[in-house]
Amino acid sequence: MTNIESDEFSIITEGKASILFPKDNAVFYNNVQQYNRDMSVAAIRTWSEIYLEEKEKKARKKHETGTSIAKSKANSFTILEALAASGLRSIRYAKEIPNIDYIVANDFDVDAVDSINRNVEYNELSKELVRANQGDACSFMYQHREYHNRFDVVDIDPYGTAAPFLDAAVQSVQNGGLLCITCTDLAVLTGSTYPEKCYANYGSIPVKGEFCHEMALRILLYTLSTCAARYQRQIIPLVSCSIDFYIRVFVRVVISAAEVKKNCCKASHVYVCSGCKSFYLQPLAKMTEKKFVPMVGPIVNSNCIHCENKFHVGGPIWNSSMHDKEFVQRMLTHVKNSNTDVYGTHARMLGMLTVISEEIDVPLFHSISMLSSKLNCINPSLKLFCSALLNKGYQVSASHVMAGSVKTDAPIDVVWDVMRSWVKLHPVTMKNIAENSPARKLLAVEPSFIADFKIHEDAEPPSRKVKLVRFQQNPEKNWGPKPRASGKRKLEVDDSEHRSAKKPG
Ligand SMILES: C[S@@+](CC[C@H](N)C(=O)[O-])C[C@H]1O[C@@H](n2cnc3c(N)ncnc32)[C@H](O)[C@@H]1O
Ligand SMILES: [Zn+2]
Structure with missing residues (x-):
């Protein structure tokens, strides 16, 4: 050999x-x-x-x-x-x-x-x-x-x-x-x-x-x-x-x-x-x-x-x-x-499985940077944003899918009220916001409650307290799906080959 x-x-x-x-x-x-x-x-x-x-x-x-x-x-x-x-x-x-x-x-x-x-x-x-x-x-x-x-x-x-x-x-x-x-x-x-x-x-x-x-x-x-x-x-x-x-x-x-x-x-x-x-x-x-x-x-x-x-x-x-x-x-x-x-x-296995074990069972998630970008405001930290939802009695967790993600059982109206409360503490410059933008519409409404941003003890999950590889990092240069193998000797089952083959004239 x-x-x-x-x-x-x-x-x-x-x-x-x-x-x-x-x-x-x-x-x-x-x-x-x-x-x-x-x-x-x-x-x-x-x-x-x-x-x-x-x-x-x-x-x-x-x-x-x-x-x-x-x-x-x-x-x-x-x-x-x-x-x-x-x-x-x-x-x-x-x-x-x-x-x-x-x-x-x-x-x-x-x-x-x-x-x-x-x-x-x-x-x-x-x-x-x-x-x-x-x-x-x-x-x-x-x-x-x-x-x-x-x-x-x-x-x-x-x-x-x-x-x-x-x-x-x-x-x-x-x-x-x-x-x-x-x-x-x-x-x-x-x-x-x-x-x-x-x-x-x-x-x-x-x-x-x-x-x-x-x-x-x-x-x-x-x-x-x-x-x-x-x-x-x-x-x-x-x-x-x-x-x-x-x-x-x-x-x-x-x-x-x-x-x-x-x-x-x-x-x-x-x-x-x-x-x-x-x-x-x-x-x-x-x-x-x-x-x-x-x-x-x-x-x-x-x-x-x-x-x-x-x-x-x-x-x-x-x-x-x-x-x-x-x-x-x-x-x-x-x-x-x-x-x-x-x-x-x-x-990485340890990190991802720990984050998954902490995920709450709620479909999809919010991203703090997306919510903030819609209001033209600075991002609240993950800890502050999660604390506001926890203090209001809702559950939160990260999703293993993306850093900065927040899963919550809070309705979207509550999520926006937390963000409006945040803007009250960190005002945005209205003149920079376009007339018909979502930010103007969202900020024209007063929040139905003022969120409490006091740090909640559950705002930082165990996986963040210990040093774990929690989210993916690009593993190497040119990573991604590799091209198919060059081996061609396969059974004739690939339909696309038949479709692309020229019909006899
Ligand atoms: C992504 S590779 C598999 C990699 C492998 N599981 C590993 O972990 O290293 C896909 C393989 O599927 C084979 N393949 C594609 N279509 C197939 C089919 N219809 N039946 C059997 N094998 C097929 C290809 O020849 C190729 O070797
Ligand atoms: Zn909308």
Whole structure:
């Protein structure tokens, strides 16, 4: 192997895996995604403890009632990495996560499959444990949707959007199993530049706003929930992360026709004022004692009551929890008990999971700089702004998505009154403000209460008191999604190639 290493391959070590990468870039690798892989190892590990405990309990019950269940199956689980590239992720899973029965590392690219096989050998793993497979991810998942051959974990980590893989993924995952999904098409998911593209892929319209990365997460969760619902499956988001240039969600899929009915109450349209950026969520339906009924709407006037501008309508988005607090705590405890030898990005994992553990369960957030810019005033500090809301009896937290973000259960009218109170203490120069600007309209109204900016003891969460890497920093020069691998030897499933091929004259 030594000659091969130096001539054709470079060796990259990540976690417990060492991978041979072709120097000609024939197989995809993005080192910035180490964080994605570290988080995935920790999430799958944490989920597997819960899943195997549940399985064990079921097995014991079956044993008591005389039904036998194979021991290895009760104590272990399977993983499908549907888009595996070099095999690095699968090899890390195999070496770092206990109780794995086997992993299928699938890719339609022949070079990738060669790479998986080469690296399985190089890492001295058995080909029984990590099974390379060449095939189209969807076809393979559809072949594994029967109860007996589903996977306990399905990992989807594509170039760009995961949308084409979701219908197959929700069916090929076992009841109670885990879906790990990456989307890197954030230009589509976060902007209003390509609403038609977002609607085509996700059935939802994004709206511009400081909260757009959280909205991207909620669009993906909404789409997943609708895909799963068709097969009587409910989604339970365990942890949902906005990271660098992509989003990654870890979601449990549970078969429950009764829970699926509630989906219509977990989806909302979002109204965002084009002037002052006030936003309102309009759920699609609500549950009464007897049945589900459509909501009465719209919840906003045709013009914004704060600044008289029109609204943009986005969504639907997932308006229910993005994280399972118990799960996040368990994952955080596991990460706290590990170190940089286990997870190269340990500090960042700790920081992000701590902020997530502190997030209050309220969709979207405000940004202090945006609120201040709408009033032409200086920014109140995070501590002062949060104190004013806390002193008024509302909850606040940061969002892991953005530094300077404030999640709160306070209605937007209260938020503006806090800002008006702030302006009373720090007046703005009215002559600099344009006649029809939102600032003039907002400041023409007296606040209904004067906010108390006295520092509240909860205004600084534990994660800010200790030094943690709380928000993303650009990890390296030229970071971002990497171009596709140059390997071309794939199965003929890419429709775009057929579309662009010239028809015979
Ligand atoms: C972003 S890379 C995967 C990276 C990998 N998960 C990791 O962590 O290193 C995407 C891979 O998906 C493969 N791929 C794209 N479309 C596919 C499809 N329809 N079926 C199977 N593989 C596909 C590509 O060949 C490429 O290797
Ligand atoms: Zn407005």
